[in-house]
Amino acid sequence: xxxxxxxxxxxxxxxxxxxxxxxxxxxxxxxxxxxxxxxxxxxxxxxxxxxxxxxxxxxxxxxxxxxxxxxxxxxxxxxxxxxxxxxxxxxxxxxxxxxxxxxxxxxxxxxxxxxxxxxxxxxxxxxxxxxxxxxxxxxxxxxxxxxxxxxxxxxxxxxxxxxxxxxxxxxxxxxxxxxxxxxxxxxxxxxxxxxxxxxxxxxxxxxxxxxxxxxxxxxxxxxxxxxxxxxxxxxxxxxxxxxxxxxxxxxxxxxxxxxxxxxxxxxxxxxxxxxxxxxxxxxxxxxxxxxxxxxxxxxxxxxxxxxxxxxxxxxxxxxxxxxxxxxxxxxxxxxxxxxxxxxxxxxxxxxxxxxxxxxxxxxxxxxxxxxxxxxxxxxxxxxxxxxxxxxxxxxxxxxxxxxxxxxxxxxxxxxxxxxxxxxxxxxxxxxxxxxxxxxxxxxxxxxxxxxxxxxxxxxxxxxxxxxxxxxxxxxxxxxxxxxxxxxxxxxxxxxxxxxxxxxxxxxxxxxxxxxxxxxxxxxxxxxxxxxxxxxxxxxxxxxxxxxxxxxxxxxxxxxxxxxxxxxxxxxxxxxxxxxxxxxxxxxxxxxxxxxxxxxxxxxxxxxxxxxxxxxxxxxxxxxxxxxxxxxxxxxxxxxxxxxxxxxxxxxxxxxxxxxxxxxxxxxxxxxxxxxxxxxxxxxxxxxxxxxxxxxxxxxxxxxxxxxxxxxxxxxxxxxxxxxxxxxxxxxxxxxxxx
Numbered sequence: 001x002x003x004x005x006x007x008x009x010x011x012x013x014x015x016x017x018x019x020x021x022x023x024x025x026x027x028x029x030x031x032x033x034x035x036x037x038x039x040x041x042x043x044x045x046x047x048x049x050x051x052x053x054x055x056x057x058x059x060x061x062x063x064x065x066x067x068x069x070x071x072x073x074x075x076x077x078x079x080x081x082x083x084x085x086x087x088x089x090x091x092x093x094x095x096x097x098x099x100x101x102x103x104x105x106x107x108x109x110x111x112x113x114x115x116x117x118x119x120x121x122x123x124x125x126x127x128x129x130x131x132x133x134x135x136x137x138x139x140x141x142x143x144x145x146x147x148x149x150x151x152x153x154x155x156x157x158x159x160x161x162x163x164x165x166x167x168x169x170x171x172x173x174x175x176x177x178x179x180x181x182x183x184x185x186x187x188x189x190x191x192x193x194x195x196x197x198x199x200x201x202x203x204x205x206x207x208x209x210x211x212x213x214x215x216x217x218x219x220x221x222x223x224x225x226x227x228x229x230x231x232x233x234x235x236x237x238x239x240x241x242x243x244x245x246x247x248x249x250x251x252x253x254x255x256x257x258x259x260x261x262x263x264x265x266x267x268x269x270x271x272x273x274x275x276x277x278x279x280x281x282x283x284x285x286x287x288x289x290x291x292x293x294x295x296x297x298x299x300x301x302x303x304x305x306x307x308x309x310x311x312x313x314x315x316x317x318x319x320x321x322x323x324x325x326x327x328x329x330x331x332x333x334x335x336x337x338x339x340x341x342x343x344x345x346x347x348x349x350x351x352x353x354x355x356x357x358x359x360x361x362x363x364x365x366x367x368x369x370x371x372x373x374x375x376x377x378x379x380x381x382x383x384x385x386x387x388x389x390x391x392x393x394x395x396x397x398x399x400x401x402x403x404x405x406x407x408x409x410x411x412x413x414x415x416x417x418x419x420x421x422x423x424x425x426x427x428x429x430x431x432x433x434x435x436x437x438x439x440x441x442x443x444x445x446x447x448x449x450x451x452x453x454x455x456x457x458x459x460x461x462x463x464x465x466x467x468x469x470x471x472x473x474x475x476x477x478x479x480x481x482x483x484x485x486x487x488x489x490x491x492x493x494x495x496x497x498x499x500x501x502x503x504x505x506x507x508x509x510x511x512x513x514x515x516x517x518x519x520x521x522x523x524x525x526x527x528x529x530x531x532x533x534x535x536x537x538x539x540x541x542x543x544x545x546x547x548x549x550x551x552x553x554x555x556x557x558x559x560x561x562x563x564x565x566x567x568x569x570x571x572x573x574x575x576x577x578x579x580x581x582x583x584x585x586x587x588x589x590x591x592x593x594x595x596x597x598x599x600x601x602x603x604x605x606x607x608x609x610x611x612x613x614x615x616x617x618x619x620x621x622x623x624x625x626x627x628x629x630x631x632x633x634x635x636x637x638x639x640x641x642x643x644x645x646x647x648x649x650x651x652x653x654x655x656x657x658x659x660x661x662x663x664x665x666x667x668x669x670x671x672x673x674x675x676x677x678x679x680x681x682x683x684x685x686x687x688x689x690x691x692x693x694x695x696x697x698x699x700x701x702x703x704x705x706x707x708x709x710x711x712x713x714x715x716x717x718x719x720x721x722x723x724x725x726x727x728x729x730x731x732x733x734x735x736x737x738x
Contacts, residue, residue, distance in 0.1 A: 023100075031051050060176045094157075098136075101134045104129075111123050125150070151296060152295050153293045173269045193221050195528055196218050198216070232551045242295065247290060255511050323522050341393070344358060344416040389434075437464040467503055467505055597624055659690070661715050670706070671706040681712070684696065
């Protein structure tokens, strides 16, 4: 009997030891160390270090679930409320009471080829730890899976099929990211409906005091906390670590924000709610998106990280031959500045499709999407080798769509009387140019879904193979948010449906990307941040483009719409006194520093005709790449990138800086040492300044080799762009060697 009791005590001790001991995982290069453990009360925790420096201090993991006994009639219970400081008493939640029942480790190493991208091959190399946890009181189990790369960590919650956890509702995910100090942060306000904010740079402890100033007006916005911020969140520690928090593979789940406990410097996940205030509806087997932590002591490595893509599944489109990067111009900037109009007439106050007779209205004379004007854009695109022409405002309904919470706004197939679809299709085809469709949904999502098949078929029938979709305004169904689970599923539905019709999608005002473009490469671009259009709405901060690659672009490419050459917006519209906070050379550099396979020359053709020597760089620059080299980088201050064009020996360099200006110093060691090249350098003139002399630039040609060095002045909010091509001796004759 004593022997049996001793064995029982020994087994119990072993189980307790297994439950309490830390599980450790190292990155392939050994620089990152993850520690997972169960704390007192059965609370799952993790911690992360980089070269023995704390990145994430011990942080709690888990999810708070809705109790099935919650009332469904008192809607006041569903409003977004401050989080309970003691959720451990909630017996239905997945927060505590866990023990480890299994651990598995694995190593994975492969290389894969993206359909388009910053490089022609991506290595996916990580060590993995999968911890199976059992909640003894409920007999429910979850798996927390960690993948540790050389440049960071990804982890997620997995819910296997099981009897006691099948259908469940998330009240909140309570993943913590405990910071090791009061870091410098580059942040925008946490908001369920928009990311279209300028970035604020501050200490974490200063977020609360700066929040009211950081929240600027938008057509749809729902900030939720004085210390809530959005991902991707970029930070820098006092001891020189660069840390980025984001998520990957956001599918069938709510977008994650971060809420800061600024007394303890702990971020906690804060999901976007639905109309009832709940955060997610789940059915096992299922899993959450990956939570990501990119870390390095070199800012360039953050820009080079492929963690977000690697944590997504391979392409589900077997034949990707129809998916092509696009360089385009568009009937767009003239409306953004107020020079022209999306609407056909000013005569109507209320539009009802199928009822309003446009033939009885008077054209306003400002409607830009008319047949002859679009032909002029097509001619310009064909002359300069552009792939496409975007046309906004071509379809009926623009007169009374904005801010009306109107369900049936557009049908996406009926053109205005002055827009001849068939004639323009034939004309564009004769010129070797594609017209890019525009679908503004006005956030009436159910209206878009009821028309989407007909709209996509209309595109196929009329020669359109790509669409820019928009989601301006508050979401219908009313009460839903742009970044909630319901809308995340809609965006997914839209580009999966588009793939059936071989259509590429560029979604504006949608949820910020999380690498899903690896799985669905027809998602060729997104806006989902404050783009160039805001330069005509009062301006962006001069350092905006030195922050975006560290934040918004971590999840995927952005349709930023660069290439503005006329910085004084009043030249187009005397009633608009906005100023583009950039030099012309800076605008050229954006084609390299702001990676996208979808790049727009956003200014007007008549303006480009005045600067054809500088416009040459936009014509020449590639939009798909074999290699990318990050030469200089400091978030909020400067970025210099060199990229090798796909299937070519040509290289392009772009460098941008903040309002302080700087001198950039780079080498060309990435060039083939056996070859000689001609570098055409487009740079700020000595007296250039984004406020007073933004169009002052110089162009010079020099001979470069892999041993060359360049010291280049960058004006305030300026930069430079370089086109590098192979050359023989005859071509280099008379040129200065760098």
